[in-house]
Amino acid sequence: MSLLKEIILQIFFALIPFVAFNIYYRDKIRNYSQTFILLTSSLCLFLAMTFASNVVDGVIFDIRYVIMFFGLVYGGVQTGIILLVEFVIYRLYLGGEGMPVAMIILACTFSLSLLFYKLYKANYRRTFVTFLAGIAFSVIPLVLTYSFFPNDVKEHLAYHLIVIPMQNSLGTWLLLTLFGKSVADKEMFIRHAQNEKIETMSHVAASLAHEVRNPLTAVKGFLKLIQEDHKHLPKLEQYINICLGEVQRTELILSEYLSISKPLTARHEVINFSEQLYVIREVMSPYANMHNVELEVHAPDSPVPVLANPDEIKQVLVNFIKNAVEACSEVSDAKVILRLSSEEDRVVLKIKDNGIGMTESQMKRLGSIYFSTKSNGTGLGLTYSYQVIHAMGGTVTVASKPGAGTKFTLIFPEAEQVG
Structure with a gap:
């Protein structure tokens, strides 16, 4: 021994x-x-x-x-x-x-x-x-x-x-x-x-090109409206402001996606979620129209306060709406409905489409980096969105069946007041 x-x-x-x-x-x-x-x-x-x-x-x-x-x-x-x-x-x-x-x-x-x-x-x-x-x-x-x-x-x-x-x-x-x-x-x-780093860079580059098309499409749509309806000055000024805002948001998209693996920014403020939804509807309507999809927003007239980064929450809404529009773009009478409500101390946003739907295995992998239900998708948009929502103390649930559409439920803590 x-x-x-x-x-x-x-x-x-x-x-x-x-x-x-x-x-x-x-x-x-x-x-x-x-x-x-x-x-x-x-x-x-x-x-x-x-x-x-x-x-x-x-x-x-x-x-x-x-x-x-x-x-x-x-x-x-x-x-x-x-x-x-x-x-x-x-x-x-x-x-x-x-x-x-x-x-x-x-x-x-x-x-x-x-x-x-x-x-x-x-x-x-x-x-x-x-x-x-x-x-x-x-x-x-x-x-x-x-x-x-x-x-x-x-x-x-x-x-x-x-x-x-x-x-x-x-x-x-x-x-x-x-x-x-x-x-x-x-x-x-x-x-x-x-x-993997090289592959990530190529995926990010592809995702950037895809995401940047959204604000550019919106700008293009409003410029066409200006061209057709240039005599109505109040609307003209509104369209120009929206176009300028979308150009600025394009820069934000670039910075957000390049920093997707970094900690999310800590800058938060109390915003009116209801107002944000209507702004996003105006931004995404041209994109929905291009895909023959009707976009509906139902939100309370009274303020719905949440504590968030305005740029981040706007990008999150764009990601979800864009995915919903694309999911039902091949369906007749395609429709995407956003319904916002305030329940006790929670803010609930439901995003529903009547598109192609998903299987259970696909739903379980949503939010995982590089997983996408689209053949040319990267999954980075939802990955980023999930990170933002969780950083706000919120949750995301999804209900879907193949051929029966999809419903996302986003729940956020309600803030005390609107700034």
Whole structure:
């Protein structure tokens, strides 16, 4: 049992770089650094030598050769030399009659480690090189220790034939194999993250182009109305103001979608939700007309106060209305109805369409990034909308059946007053 404890302790020290790597680099989009290898290897070497095993006073055994080989492979020659210096200084400090032979063993194993390092880096059968290094780190200490202390080796033959080979060969194989796999997995993760980032940029670009069409369509529709009805000055001024507002909102759409993954802005104020709905109806009516969809809004005449960012809530309403319009654009007598009500301390907005509807599995995935029921959709619009609603303390529920339309219910906390 004592021999097993010695092996387990040294193997534990050998795996410190592997464990530290998986903890420190778990959520980072980068791989290990030379500094990381040097620090963890130095710590591991110090602990292994401090709590080394021995059966004869002054003669100690640990996994120093494993650590120095690991430092060479992943930290380079410079790291290996620093570990070599650390060992020499600390071994001189520890002293004992085994110090001279320890220096000779180190000279032999470090020279071989340089050779194994070159073979390993050349991708020359790395598993075989790792196995060969473990055998060398087991045989060389045994042979040289026997040359200097034959009687001690014979007296503790089981220790020298089991403990030392086990901790060196098993330690080398475990550390190099496990750390190598973790590094390979991290490289795969980094490549996937980079590819995902590129794909995200393309999706955002496509979504931006799609979303920006809404205000541009509205501007185009009102400009046509101005062209047809330019003699009515009151309406002309109203149409121009709406067009200017939509141009400004286009800029806001760009900034909102570019920052969709960032925390939502904390700027909130009390707004009249009822008034916002009628404004949005004016904005989205040309878009609905283009798709032959009737857009209805039913809201109380009295103010319905909610605490929100006006730009965010406007974009949310545009997203829901646009999706509803597109969902029923191929249906005869297509209609989208927005119904706002105030119930106790809650504001409830129901958005209903008589479009194509959704299945249960589709409804469960709504709001997930890049999920869309449309073949050319990105899902970013609803993802953003869900984030805004939840940030306001609101909720979203959906009821739908294929071919029977969809009804979204948006519930917000009611504010105390309208500013």
